[in-house]
Amino acid sequence: MIALILNDGIEKYEQDIRELAMAFCPGEPFIYEKNPEAWLTIESGSEPGGSFFVSASENTEKTRIDRESFLLTDSRRENKSIIKTALYKILNRLSGKELPWGTLTGIRPVKLPESKLEKGMRDKDIRRDMKEEYLISDEKLDLIMDIAHLEHRELSAIPYRSGWSLYVGIAFCPTTCLYCSFTSYPIEKWKERLYEYLECIRKELRLLKEACNTEGSILYRRPLQTVYVGGGTPTALPAEHLRKLLEIIKSEADMSSVCEFTVEAGRPDSITAEKLNILKEFGVDRISINPQTMNQKTLDLIGRRHTVEDFRKAYAMAREKGFDNINMDIIMGLPGESIKDVEYTLSEIESMDPDSLTVHALAIKRAARLNTEKETWATVERADVREASVMTAMGAESAKRLNMKPYYLYRQKNMAGNQENVGYAKEGKVNLYNILMMEELHTVIGCGAGSSSKAVIMNKAPELYDGNENRVERFENIKNVAEYLPRIDELIEKKRKFLMINRQNGNN
Numbered sequence: 001m002i003a004l005i006l007n008d009g010i011e012k013y014e015q016d017i018r019e020l021a022m023a024f025c026p027g028e029p030f031i032y033e034k035n036p037e038a039w040l041t042i043e044s045g046s047e048p049g050g051s052f053f054v055s056a057s058e059n060t061e062k063t064r065i066d067r068e069s070f071l072l073t074d075s076r077r078e079n080k081s082i083i084k085t086a087l088y089k090i091l092n093r094l095s096g097k098e099l100p101w102g103t104l105t106g107i108r109p110v111k112l113p114e115s116k117l118e119k120g121m122r123d124k125d126i127r128r129d130m131k132e133e134y135l136i137s138d139e140k141l142d143l144i145m146d147i148a149h150l151e152h153r154e155l156s157a158i159p160y161r162s163g164w165s166l167y168v169g170i171a172f173c174p175t176t177c178l179y180c181s182f183t184s185y186p187i188e189k190w191k192e193r194l195y196e197y198l199e200c201i202r203k204e205l206r207l208l209k210e211a212c213n214t215e216g217s218i219l220y221r222r223p224l225q226t227v228y229v230g231g232g233t234p235t236a237l238p239a240e241h242l243r244k245l246l247e248i249i250k251s252e253a254d255m256s257s258v259c260e261f262t263v264e265a266g267r268p269d270s271i272t273a274e275k276l277n278i279l280k281e282f283g284v285d286r287i288s289i290n291p292q293t294m295n296q297k298t299l300d301l302i303g304r305r306h307t308v309e310d311f312r313k314a315y316a317m318a319r320e321k322g323f324d325n326i327n328m329d330i331i332m333g334l335p336g337e338s339i340k341d342v343e344y345t346l347s348e349i350e351s352m353d354p355d356s357l358t359v360h361a362l363a364i365k366r367a368a369r370l371n372t373e374k375e376t377w378a379t380v381e382r383a384d385v386r387e388a389s390v391m392t393a394m395g396a397e398s399a400k401r402l403n404m405k406p407y408y409l410y411r412q413k414n415m416a417g418n419q420e421n422v423g424y425a426k427e428g429k430v431n432l433y434n435i436l437m438m439e440e441l442h443t444v445i446g447c448g449a450g451s452s453s454k455a456v457i458m459n460k461a462p463e464l465y466d467g468n469e470n471r472v473e474r475f476e477n478i479k480n481v482a483e484y485l486p487r488i489d490e491l492i493e494k495k496r497k498f499l500m501i502n503r504q505n506g507n508n
């Protein structure tokens, strides 16, 4: 347990302090008063003479206290960095631990070098600034610099600043995986209402069509550039519903300037020859078939209810049908998996030669069964911090052997070993949607239960863009399908207002 006692205005930075403390001490709960049970107490406040302090004391057998003093500025952003650096130094001295990401706790670390590159800064200067400001390791700095450069190159081919992307969320799966924290419902329970769900998607898409033709809307005269159908598992829909979904997208969205059309076919147990034919017929050019692991015992444990053989068959079938851009997702740190298991998964994947590979570090969110059914799973071995980082490095090596380069990265809270998720791809096979969405480079509108929309408001006209921070406004769709269906008209009205955000801000 960690006690957090913040005073004299430092409490404004509680979130930042907590995130950094969490990175040093994963899984520890926080309390906000002194307590003899707390093994670590972090305090902060003012000192005479206008300076501030942060201190940490370890309430172990031999109490150890460490402290740093600092001055604050008028800038909240600078103060965040000053306080986190001071706390990092203290926790590093007390624990002897170094964090590979330094004081960076945000989920989009690539955004930082990316925006500096946009401003025309040189690599050398970006590296120096980032090392000084965030105490990041050379290894992670190399990784995000490589990604920032690759993103830059890939995106130079499309005028993405004047376009937008569409996400369609199909909130159903064959079963619910143990670690799942997405909006996903077992499809069997909803089979009678699937058409109703698809009609709600149609209503949302019609609204977007209207917005594209309405002056003052964030989509006004913007071309749709990428489409991503995810979830859940879109291919969990029966073939006739999948066809209907794609018909709706094609008829309601203007696909004429779309350069990438992705459908997640994540669960091998949802893939059939008929469904693959439908995806091909509608021009889907990238699919994802996700093994997560190639170890049957783990698949059984995490509730995927498909076999390794199902996965091999689905992948071979997709290749036969001519899909030449297939992604695979794998997860490092799955319950019960050792480094040997990961080695096996990676060697199997290498023999199948996918076009891109997304290596996730397991993140246990609050709603996941692995968390809500903690007691049931308490005896199952989980990777520790060292193993998790070895596994992540093995994933990177495997991607290298497959001639892939890292092209997008994001971090999540509660990730195994404070690691990251990285997308790797072969030349010409990157997923533009992932980059645009992750780096918040243009507006992405989500349709379907549980989807979210992000309007990226540029502070300058696209042709005058100089790398200054964009403003991002968010809109969340209703998560629960049982509420999404009857409340769709109410949702549409709220979303209509959101789409007019440009006008409300006098920024058109």
Ligand code: SF4
Pocket (backbone or CB within 6 Å): 172, 173, 175, 176, 177, 179, 180, 181, 182, 183, 184, 231, 232, 233, 266, 267
């Ligand atoms: S396939 Fe993905 S969305 Fe579906 S239950 Fe598993 S983790 Fe959740």
